[in-house]
Amino acid sequence: MNILVVDDERDVQTLFEQRFRREIRNGEFRFFFTFSGEEALSCLEKEDSEIVLILSDINMPGMSGLELLQSIRQTHPHSPPVVMMITAYGDEETHAQALELGANDFLTKPLNFGELKDKLKETL
Amino acid sequence: MSTTSFLIAFFFINYVRKAIQSEAKYPELDRLIVSVRYFTLGLFGMQFIFDDLDIFRLVWPAYLAFLVWTSHKREEFEPVRSTSLALLPYVAITLVGELIRMISTDFYHQYDAFFEAGKFFAFIWVFILWLNNRKQEKALEAERLKLEKQEELGRVTEEQRSQLEVLVAERTAELTLQKEELEKALNHLKATQNQLIHAEKMASLGELTAGIAHEIQNPLNFVNNFSEVSVELVEELREESQKPERDVELITDLLSDIEQNLQKIQHHGKRADSIVKGMLQHSRTSSGQKENVDLNAMADEYLRLAYHGLRAKDKTFNAKMVTELDPTLGKVNVLPQDLGRVLLNMLTNAFYAVSEKKRQQPQGYDPTVWIVTQSRPGQVIIRIRDNGTGMPDSVKQKIFQPFFTTKPTGQGTGLGLSLSYDIITKGHGGSLEVVTQEGTCTEFIIRLPR
CATH class of the missing domain: 3.30.565.10 (Histidine kinase-like ATPase, C-terminal domain)
Structure with a gap:
């Protein structure tokens, strides 16, 4: 399963690679990393068919996670990937807005990787 | 004839009366002087009665000498003393002339012209002295008036000066009060300014707080995550090291991952640290x-x-x-x-x-x-x-x-x-x-x- 992670913090890549080291090693998950909404969109164009799940931070400079979500839902209405939003601000308003824009799930930082792992496996 | 003597006496008395201002200053003495004046007039009249009496001729010089002597006798006549002395030559020459006439009429008549000339000059002397005196007095009077005027002027000036001083003192007091009020206002303003600067700093700190919370949360999440994952890695490493056939490559990978994680933990720890330091620095008064x-x-x-x-x-x-x-x-x-x-x-x-x-x-x-x-x-x-x-x-x-x-x-x-x-x-x-x-x-x- 190809998963795209979008976060402006670059160390997220190292963290995911270590947290999911077993799953990556046995080929269960394959991660792609981009560090902005814009970068994520161009990545999606290239890896279009292969990305089945997107994990995106909301609070990023430039294009925000919500804008990215809106853009994905507009440009890929037929083969919709699963989109999970992650944010440090776990307020109701943002949560509602994310779900309204078509997010499949809403996670708050700090991430509980055990829970995330279960959710990913469930989706798979 | 002794008309000259009479006139001298009469005018002298009048002069004295005027000079010492007896009418205003010494009313009692004035009455006396007025009596003396009448007496002089009487004396003048009497000489027509006793004209043939030779001894009467001595009365005038004696009378004049008496007047001069009187003027030296009393304190009140002090201003006319020097002038009165001017009469003495006339008194002396008249007295000597009359005495000689009494002793030897012939001798007198022989030198009649000398005596008359002497009398005349003595009279002129009195007159000149009187004129001079009058002039001096007038000058003195003018001087006195000038002085009075100056004094008056000085008094007015002094009055104005003291009025001005009062005004100046009033204004000074007013200004001092204003200055104090202004100083108070200035201090108040300074205090307010400091409070405002502090308020501005606190307001900007408030703006910062949310940003800081977010900025600290991120590195803290990394610190937590990397340390958790490192525990897992150490666990895996222990398991691997207990196997009879160890995968050396895996062990090397795990060790380098752990090392990298520790570096990340340190990095994010420092990041949070510098943010907190920055915040403290921001709220602190400038060290200058x-x-x-x-x-x-x-x-x-x-x-x-x-x-x-x-x-x-x-x-x-x-x-x-x-x-x-x-x-x-x-x-x-x-x-x-x-x-x-x-x-x-x-x-x-x-x-x-x-x-x-x-x-x-x-x-x-x-x-x-x-x-x-x-x-x-x-x-x-x-x-x-x-x-x-x-x-x-x-x-x-x-x-x-x-x-x-x-x-x-x-x-x-x-x-x-x-x-x-x-x-x-x-x-x-x-x-x-x-x-x-x-x-x-x-x-x-x-x-x-x-």
Whole structure:
């Protein structure tokens, strides 16, 4: 399963690679990393068919996670990937807005990787 | 005939009366003098009766001598004493003449002309002395009047002077009171200014808090995550090391991962640390001590703080942040707390401007804030640019004035830019310039000498 992670913090890549080291090693998950909404969109164009799940931070400079979500839902209405939003601000308003824009799930930082792992496996 | 003697006596008495001003000063004496005058008139009349009596001729000189003697006798006649002496030659020559006539009429008649001439000259002497005296008296009188006038003038001047002194004292008291009141007002203003500066600092700190919380949360999450994952890695390493056939490559991988994680933990720990330090520094009163500071790092840090500060208040807000930092900048000697406040203030303004524009025209607008550092010979330039609402000329001219703000009441103190201006110009000897175009962009240019 190809998963795209979008976060402006670059160390997220190292963290995911270590947290999911077993799953990556046995080929269960394959991660792609981009560090902005814009970068994520161009990545999606290239890896279009292969990305089945997107994990995106909301609070990023430039294009925000919500804008990215809106853009994905507009440009890929037929083969919709699963989109999970992650944010440090776990307020109701943002949560509602994310779900309204078509997010499949809403996670708050700090991430509980055990829970995330279960959710990913469930989706798979 | 003794008419001359009579006239002398009569006028002398009148003169004395006038000279000593007896009528006004010594009324009793005056009555006496008036009596003497009548007596003189009587004496004059009597001489017609006793004309043939030779001895009577001696009466006039005796009478005149008596008058002179009297004038020397009493205190009151002091002013006429010297004048009275003028009578003595006349008295003497008349007396001698009459005595000689009594002893030898022939001899007298033989030298009649001498005696008459002597009498005449003595009379002239009296007359001249009297004239001279009168002249002197007139001069004295004039002098006295002048003196009186001067005294009067002096008295008036003195009166005016004392009046003026009273006025001056009154005005001085008034002015002193005003000065004290002004000083009080000034002290009050100074205290208020300090309070306002403190309030402005606290307000900007409030803006910072949300940004800081976010900025600290991120590194803390990494610290937690990397340490948790490292525990897992160590566990895996232990399992692997207990196997009879160890996968050396895996062990090497695990060890290098653990090492990398520890470095990440340290990195993010330091990141949180520097943010907390920055916050403390910001709230602290300026030490007034310049320090060598990495301006690029400071610019980047404050850009993020300002961004997250605004984000925390308005969650829909977003903007692109662009840093163009000159790698040759090196360390710059600045007042870190003060300069930090300036940067925070300008960046907050920049983000505010782009968010306002985004609110007005949500479509097709790409809100962006730039922070640029440049190294130039002898100076360092920091540019803070935004493509926000810009400012009309009327606003641009007032932005550095204290209490000027375009924000709604309660949202800005109006002191940010005025304080920033003081910090850059007075605190650093630099310059602060603004370039703006209404509806398009704003750029603040800070120039610091190095």
